[in-house]
Amino acid sequence: MKRLRPLLIIVLTLLAAGAAAVFLAPVPVTEAIFSLDRARSGLERKELVLPDGQRMVYLEGGQGEALLLLHGFRGNKDHFTRVGRFLTDRYRVIVPDLLGFGETAHPLDADYTPAAQARRLHAFMQALGAGGAHLGGSSMGGQIALHYAALYPAETRSLWLLAPNGVPGARPSELARAVAAGGSNVLMARDEDEFDQLFQLVMADPPFMPRFVRDVLAQESLRRQQVHERIYLDVHRDRSLGEAVRDVKAPALVVWGERDRVLDVSGAAALGRLLPRAQVIVLPGVGHLPTLEREERVARDYLAFLGGLAPR
Template sequence: MFFLYAVGVAALALVAADRLLPAPLARASLAFERKRSGLTLRQASLPYLDSGAGQEVLLLVHGFAGDKDNFTRIARLLAPHYRVIIPDLPGFGDARRDPSAKHDIATQVENLRALMAELGVQRFHVGGNSMGGFIAAEYAARYPEQVASLWLLAPAGTEAAYDNPTFHTYLAGGGMPLLVPNPRDFGALMASCMAKPPFFPYSLKHVLARRAVADYGLHCAIMRELVDSPMLRGAIETPALIVWGTEDRILSPKGAAATKALMPNARLVMMEGIGHLPMLEATRRTALNFMDFQLTLDDQSGRKRGCA
């Protein structure tokens, strides 16, 4: 009985601390998740998480309003097979904020190219979500000799992807869920991005909401840069896995076929009931899709890899 009482008291204390001390609790929860996934925070030209092991390298690129920790949970399933590198892009996460800098797709490609050169990585796989998927695809288009394969999770970069109410409203001069002017609007961002959101403690949501509000002006400017960036053009020959949730409310699922049409060596997976962030909403299924895709490439090239 005393044990149950002690557990109850500890649980209540943790809930209270989660509300009263959100910043340190958020840092602690992120540190715990990173440790469970075997990720270490490092700093080069960009801050990045690094699993530090694996013969092949997998570079993962977050989307707009996201950061490197969007991939922390799925990295737990991928790190046994790859050295996983997950940076924060300038303007997001723990990366630098410079309103005078450019943040368009081409510039972010060059930021990543500089990082990988610093790390001495010459050829690697690239995965990206949303804006990060657009950046990943553009990287392959510009530097195909560096990119072994692409993993595109609801990527931007085609006109079809923007053909939905979210972008119609934004382009007509209205707001959009990814731009958060007030902390109370952060819930709308979460609801719009995920059809099946995982649990997030109050402390983490509180800290992320405040960061989003602080970044509102900068992110409005970055969004304009992204919308003005040239769409993907021409054939991208790199083998690619395109993944899209059927319930995506940020980018239209119609973008899936449009993206695949640009990539003759692409496989398309539509995930029923999933929104804009498959790696958070269906972590294991998303990882297994990627590993299955890589096993197919291994069979074609004669490489050997263990199964997830």
């Protein structure tokens, strides 16, 4: 027993030091957690300045064909970090913070429509020397990816569409029905308590995340509230996706969570009918963010889809 006491003291001391670090410096601790996760996935944080002067921050790792992954509204580049762990062995994975989010610039007067973001991303890819690419996008990111494919068909090798926003023919979601009935729009969460509601809304089976990490992410997003309100209007007033989709010929993998409360799962079948070369997967027990709820499953499905494409 006497031999165990020094070890117990060391363990308790380390636990106390960790708790103190979280309490006194939650932001650096959160950044360290994300940095470790990126390193495990073979992704490195980088940044560049676009020709128009806007600063873009992104993750990059791996070699091979370029794979551009786009996060959704109020998300950031780390929504794809754990999925990237399964992709960097075979592809050059590029995951930016979209303009208005994360560490990238947040100009209030920018054009945030999906087509404008697609053109901005094209300039970003040109600056990286990555012309032709596979594109993946979650929610708003999928909407932007579809516009990119319509604008630059020769440079779009395939699409990975994870519950993309704006699909014509989809039924109103639980959230849309609640807002139409006069309820609050949780996507526009304005304090940490509402962010807890948002966290519960977007995922049916969320991964473990320490409360202090959730608070740090909420505080970061709240600092950009005015910009996010502007982006929300630009994205959700846009009705051009139906026309853009008609020009998309790239092979596509459509993935949707059966329990998606943000965008109704009927969008999967609707998009499958609109895209001539689409495969559709509906995931049981999954909500709006499959890349966070089932990262290994969606990565394996995606690699199988890519493996079945004709070589270029």
